[in-house]
Amino acid sequence: MTAQIIDGKAFAATVREKVAGHVARLKEEHGITPGLAVVLVGEDPASQVYVRSKGKQTVEVGMNSFEHKLAAETSEADLLALIDRLNNDPDVHGILVQLPLPKHLNEDLVINAIDPAKDVDGFHISNVGLLGTGQKAMVPCTPLGCLMMLRDHHGSLSGMDAVVIGRSNIVGKPMAQLLLGDSCTVTIAHSRTKDLAEVVRRADIVVAAVGRPQMVPGDWIKPGATVIDVGINRIDAPEKGDGKTRLVGDVDFDSAAEVAGAITPVPGGVGPMTIACLLANTVTACCRAHGLAEPEGLTA
């Protein structure tokens, strides 16, 4: 292996430390404690794990955590009523609705009911529009985490060729906007892209966010490129024993690490940065709500 490993777990710990410092200052100097409300509808096991982690880390950095766990069959009207209460609660600076929602709920409608100033996921159409036009926005946590790691590794990204594989609203599209904001030349590739291998081979930065296990092999990677793997896919691992599984990314790590200059692992790469950036966004939202200076290094 030649690539440097970009350790997202360690980086996330440094982000949480910075967040904790800002939270302590907000308390000492202004008597304000940032608060994050997380709404979980239903019993999806992975979502339960993520929500538990979010609550625990929120408290660990000194913020208030408000958890709202609703039954899977909760009506849209009841969910919207809860969001309205949280929008009007001055102790709540950030609101997050864990995705995916049960099928009977309209995700767009629910997300767009959140006050954009409290939309710490950055999914509200107002924040999408603000980011797309280069204005001050709440930025989606996963792409923000990827950007922080890239800036940390490279310093300036200006003039670099970046390929984002995947066009989701949560990762691919905002990631492309952020890279454009840092003056990369950006290509968004996806399942219908012709000659995907050739497109990826041009890139100094590859962000893989397609949700297909190990889809990007090492021979697609330009020597020395930086590879950010957003995929979290669970696959069978017969080598670990009957019925065992393991997590892999969208990139074939072993072959890519032979060619890349730097690469994020799965697990322990982008994933931990998602929750760290959620905490960062909550402090940012709190500062903006109170007209205070924003924390440096924690925003796009």
Ligand SMILES: Nc1nc2c(c(=O)[nH]1)N[C@@H](CN(C=O)c1ccc(C(=O)N[C@@H](CCC(=O)O)C(=O)O)cc1)CN2
């Ligand atoms: N409202 C939101 N819903 C969802 C988001 C989101 O950002 N906002 N993202 C994902 C889930 N997610 C956070 O919510 C999340 C996913 C993965 C990780 C993570 O740390 N993964 C670990 C591996 C975990 C494991 O062992 O299974 C890693 O990559 O190292 C954190 C947060 C969808 N929903």
Ligand SMILES: [Mg+2]
């Ligand atoms: Mg739905």
